[in-house]
Amino acid sequence: MASSESRLRVRKEDGITQVEFVDRNILDEANIQRIGEEISEIIDGDARPKLLISFSNVDHLSSAALGTLITIHNRLKQKGGQLRLANIDPQIYEVFMITKLNKLFDIHESRDEAMESFA
Amino acid sequence: MSDGPAENQRPSPRQKASVRLHRFPEDLPAVQTEVLEAVSAHEYPGASEFALRLVLEEAISNAFRHGNKSKPDLHVDVEWTVEPDRVVISVEDQGAGFDPESLPDPTDDDRLELPSGRGVMLIHAYMTDVSYNERGNRVTMVYKRPS
Numbered sequence: 001m002a003s004s005e006s007r008l009r010v011r012k013e014d015g016i017t018q019v020e021f022v023d024r025n026i027l028d029e030a031n032i033q034r035i036g037e038e039i040s041e042i043i044d045g046d047a048r049p050k051l052l053i054s055f056s057n058v059d060h061l062s063s064a065a066l067g068t069l070i071t072i073h074n075r076l077k078q079k080g081g082q083l084r085l086a087n088i089d090p091q092i093y094e095v096f097m098i099t100k101l102n103k104l105f106d107i108h109e110s111r112d113e114a115m116e117s118f119a
Numbered sequence: 120m121s122d123g124p125a126e127n128q129r130p131s132p133r134q135k136a137s138v139r140l141h142r143f144p145e146d147l148p149a150v151q152t153e154v155l156e157a158v159s160a161h162e163y164p165g166a167s168e169f170a171l172r173l174v175l176e177e178a179i180s181n182a183f184r185h186g187n188k189s190k191p192d193l194h195v196d197v198e199w200t201v202e203p204d205r206v207v208i209s210v211e212d213q214g215a216g217f218d219p220e221s222l223p224d225p226t227d228d229d230r231l232e233l234p235s236g237r238g239v240m241l242i243h244a245y246m247t248d249v250s251y252n253e254r255g256n257r258v259t260m261v262y263k264r265p266s
Contacts, residue, residue, distance in 0.1 A: 068234070
């Protein structure tokens with residue numbers, strides 16, 4: 001699904017699209033816009049998308065990345081889709097806590113737990 | 120003040136420096152790298168490096184986007200001083216300035232789904248002290264080493 005230049009690893013399992021980031025700093029300013037565009041294409045390609053984003057390779061995140069995640073959340077909500085986040089490093093989770101975005105996103109400790117949570 | 124981002128060919132990271140940035144985000148990583156190398160030389164904990172990397176990105180992004188309104192002919196000045204017990208970073212843009220007190224709270228329930236408006240909040244959350252000049256186009260951020 002992703003092109004050879006993609007900074008995402010994408011695979012589909014049981015109707016759920018799983019996305020991982022290739023680089024540890026993939027959510028920085030230089031990359032986040034492109035990441036958002038790639039994930040938007042995934043959402044556009046599915047009638048009622050179910051998306052699981054894993055942060056297992058990510059050790060940094062800024063408000064630009066949060067903005068992209070919120071845009072993804074809003075697009076999925078409009079399409080009646082579902083979004084889960086998983087494997088978030090404690091330092092990064094603290095950013096979600098400070099901004100109270102842990103209330104907006106459905107966050108799970110592990111990929112397996114997130115997979116089981118889809119309706 | 121040196122012109123452009125921190126240079127790659129240096130014997131060691133500068134503990135105190137001023138740089139003028141012209142491009143965003145292209146000029147950001149070199150500044151982050153040099154400041155964090157200076158911080159690492161003082162053996163600050165990993166959480167400190169996470170916090171400082173984050174606020175550098177937030178403050179410089181705000182300066183280019185909101186301060187300079189992404190005008191390509193405008194620059195942003197960054198100064199830093201890294202000491203054993205504290206780090207001081209200032210970021211100044213060429214814009215008209217802003218009133219930080221006027222910003223809405225991005226954690227309000229009716230604002231949670233808005234994709235922007237969290238940078239200043241994160242700076243205040245992670246730094247020990249944050250102050251602005253009278254015009255509001257220069258932010259000075261102080262980070263004290265955790266005890």
